[in-house]
Amino acid sequence: MTRGRRHIGVAERRARLALRHRLAGTARAATPEEVAASLVALHGSDPATVHLAVAARLAEPAKAVAETERALYEDRTLVRMHGMRHTVFVFPSGLTAVVHASTGLAVAARERAALLRDMAVAGAPDAAWLADVEEATLAALARRGQATAAELAVDEPRLREQFVHAAGKSYEGVHTVSSRLLRVLGVEGKVVRGRPLGSWTSGRFRWAPAPAHPAMDVAGAQAALLRRWLRACGPATEADLKWWTGWRVTEVRSALAAIDAEEVALDEGTGYVADGDTEPVAAPEEPWAALLPALDPTAMGWQHRDWYLDPVLRPLLFDRSGNVGPTVWWNGRVVGGWAQRPDGGIVWRIPEAGVRREAAASVEAEAGQLRALLGATRVTPRFRTPLERELTA
Known part of the structure; x- marks a missing residue:
């Protein structure tokens, strides 16, 4: 794991982000499946985030909503389920077994134990009663x-x-x-969220049987997930990996060893990339802008964010719980924020005057595509941030 200590600086990290996260113009994807595969996971706790994160990375963003709904609810090539840090994500269907074994099993055990404990304290029926209800519920859902x-x-x-x-x-x-039982069944991988009630921005979902997937051992699944994530997001520090996965540090270290991850030097210390991923990556030839939604997986991808986010912007763009709001990106870094006004207009702000002048035309072009996509739809982030509130006032 210590074959090389090549330094990967901020400029190269931003180049990797631009290309691997499908944000540069030449790297845009053709389908939501390509987007999800490139990012490993799309944050799904705010329903609008999934569609807007896809739109920001598609070569034809106008198709984002229809194509994402197709993938989620018709072809089932994307699946919304609990994943890392007990958070709802959208994953490629081929990754659900890996996610469930690597992160879901431990969470599921805690959730079921908590439900049984809470019911016992309240004098509610016992575990046998709950098991009977569960069996009948799953049978009804299957029908x-x-x-x-x-x-x-x-x-x-x-x-x-x-x-x-x-x-x-x-x-x-x-x-x-x-509500409690269906949540437990969700983290246990027995049910998943299906088509929402209402439009694509609705947070009220139907439930559906989870797709069948093979059982995997925990260590093997953790190694597979970490390899996939480092290919998409590396380099990253041990702290980044622990934060993103929600695993214990010993689990992170075991998975790094299992995949022969390579050490590199970052400005903040030792980082890791996937085996063989130390070759230099050049920046895209053309400058690029992106308007990413609240909770976007790129903005939330690392615990240490100074290489793409000026600390001065943090109080404006994050809520008190650490949830990021809508962000404006320019050439690999966050430079401001955006919001949708009640009248449907897309407004944005870049505090740094020089960057604002340089990026204005590209950002406005992205805003125009976003306006066209949303049309009469109004999107309010589930977790609101100071700048987003200010821009919509």
């Missing part, structure tokens, strides 16, 4: 193909049962068996 929690409760009325969570605490609340 229906896709269904909401309310529709499943018609077939299995016990899903409507409620219990008090955290009684006596400031965050006390009433939980429904359906």
